Amino acid sequence: MTKEADVVRITTDKDELTGTVLPSSDEKIVMLKLSSGYNIGVPKDKIKKTVKLEQKKEAKFPEAQGKQKKGLPGISLIATGGTISSRLDYETGAVKWLMKPENIFALSPKLFDVVKINTIEKPFMIASENMSSEHWIKIAKEAAKLLNKKENKGIIITHGTDTLHYTAAALSFMLQNLNKPVILTYSQRSTDRGSTDTVLNLTCSAYAAISDIAQVMLVGHASINDNFCYALNGTKVRKMHTSRRDTFRPINDLPIAKIHEDGRMETMQSFNRRDDKKKVEVIDKFEEKVALIKYYPGANPNIIDYYIANEYKGLVIEATGFGHVGTDEAKNNWLPSIKKAIDHGIIVCFAPQALYGRLDPYVYSPGRKLMEAGVVFLNDILPETAYVKLGCMLGREKDKEKVKKLMLQNIANEFNPKLSEKAFLF
């Protein structure tokens, strides 16, 4: 018999496993958290022997080991949930959220030497796969409020990794007249693990938040080594690995800067400079009737008709190659449905399924036909960014022609006019 929060040694036919018993909703499985930090499910009928070694206590966040120093630049923090803000409570099995500023310092005591933290806002605490546009709007409003306070040189937003790049794109479009750095950061490995990336990510984020770069940036591990981070454009970044600490990669872009753990910063491209006198405003509108659709061989175009019937206002299609979908010679010709959608006033945009490189509707005749039908070809944009942008633009502008123009306008570096060869698989 095992009890939650017990540390046990389990013997099966094949293995001997030592770990902490986690809550399991399948009564035939014992869930174990191994010392590696990974969880494993052991079928009860395979267990030969169980030895209880000790019992874990309620999860406690480490307390701050010092006090805030005077004379350091001030920043503020917005915590929104995710691994970086959580500890598993072994007693109850629930995730506990980081609630006190002292906990943040304790996670990364180096912050003490770089910045003074003025406030920590917690508009909500959730896992990032559960976010949607109303969360982006809440974060944007909170961010604007903090950015417009003189005491803050910049802000850091902590966030789950799953959809962090969608939020980064949303803030890039929602925050207008940006004056100071807006840093999004994360943790891929939980803070109670030796291999946690929290310390370096928070330290580099602090340096970025007091820098001269007045952009929405995602800051995190540059490689699997634990020595420097990249600051990446919020509209040109994607989670590219399920577990690596350097999961966030620039797509069709280079990093804005390399940030060393001692605060040295090497910029790698031009950027918008800080202007503390500017006043940030938020465009807090997002059209929810927007969908992201992937084209693939055999895909039935009826899916477009489904979105027409459900009165969607915008569609982003992940097209193949230079911007193609099945047309005349295909069994599933998408052209008639796309034309019908456009006739119904739906904005239909294409983004590259390949992720890297640009669309080019001029190379082959089907591309020209699609463009003539009114499809908006979004150059080298990321499909995820295209979805977020289309929701933002349809939210703020009712005139369809203006929306189409806005979609092609480079608003927040979502297009890269100078695509370097180095930007492929960076």
Added chain:
Amino acid sequence: MTKEADVVRITTDKDELTGTVLPSSDEKIVMLKLSSGYNIGVPKDKIKKTVKLEQKKEAKFPEAQGKQKKGLPGISLIATGGTISSRLDYETGAVKWLMKPENIFALSPKLFDVVKINTIEKPFMIASENMSSEHWIKIAKEAAKLLNKKENKGIIITHGTDTLHYTAAALSFMLQNLNKPVILTYSQRSTDRGSTDTVLNLTCSAYAAISDIAQVMLVGHASINDNFCYALNGTKVRKMHTSRRDTFRPINDLPIAKIHEDGRMETMQSFNRRDDKKKVEVIDKFEEKVALIKYYPGANPNIIDYYIANEYKGLVIEATGFGHVGTDEAKNNWLPSIKKAIDHGIIVCFAPQALYGRLDPYVYSPGRKLMEAGVVFLNDILPETAYVKLGCMLGREKDKEKVKKLMLQNIANEFNPKLSEKAFLF
């Protein structure tokens, strides 16, 4: 006034452009093919002056400059369309397909010194974005027929790039008891351009086709240099760039081999060896009621209900992170719709939206809930491969539990049990 197929020099306010006039379906635009090979559309109202320089003749494929040599190993070719098989006919504006074996030799005369081409089959000629499962089945049948002929050491299939990786996955699952190399190759730059990749790709493909590796492989440029190719697993490859010649990259995998232009071959992982005595068979069934869906913040789960109502049999969801979608704390909870789909007998699989890395439903409790609901977590599979595999498995097997088991079985290297760090962004 410009006429199609004329070579003209056009002067606008800003530029002087020289190129061949292409057909344009927009009468306000003159389409020009520049000497760089790229096409450009010039609005007629911006044109100040047009000078006609010469007139192009009908597209001719270069003729073979030699004859097939005796004593070389024999292979056969299946041509299916795509840039590699096409020339633009400047006279008519239509794409012309490569029809005679001699044309192939002329494209890459080096082939003469490596192989003897026995037959060239042309089951159809289309742009690859127009393919669907019936094309995969036709290619598979043609391939099996050729592979079972003693005279062929292997086969080469030429194909458009847009959906080549989907076809590679389909052949990997459809061809059973494979005896010899099956090589898929392509061209990213048209064969009438100086920068064409056709020559190297075809030469390396010939070496691969007579090698000892009895697998379905995609062979093409390894880098932007024109000196060697990679042979990539048909189930672990993706088009990652819209225009680069080295667009096809291994995902969660290393190449099977590096192939130099002189035929030297360095294998980089273990492979199935040639066995000419085996007889290839085709499983020529594909369930068309399968869909590939991408999850994103704000995505409405009603899309699942749409597929239930349309009697789909299988769904592959591109999930975030370790395998997540919006659940309990989200505005758009996907769990009830997913459960409903599973209750209706639909196989619901998850594949990683991040592309690289593995899914792991054990790390966070929502993952465990989804797995308990019956979602099949497909480890480190590519979403595109997952879609193709699910269609193939539902085509061949009616028992749902067996389909679920097959989906988790490593049939054609779609899972990589030994994921190396080097395989990230290779």
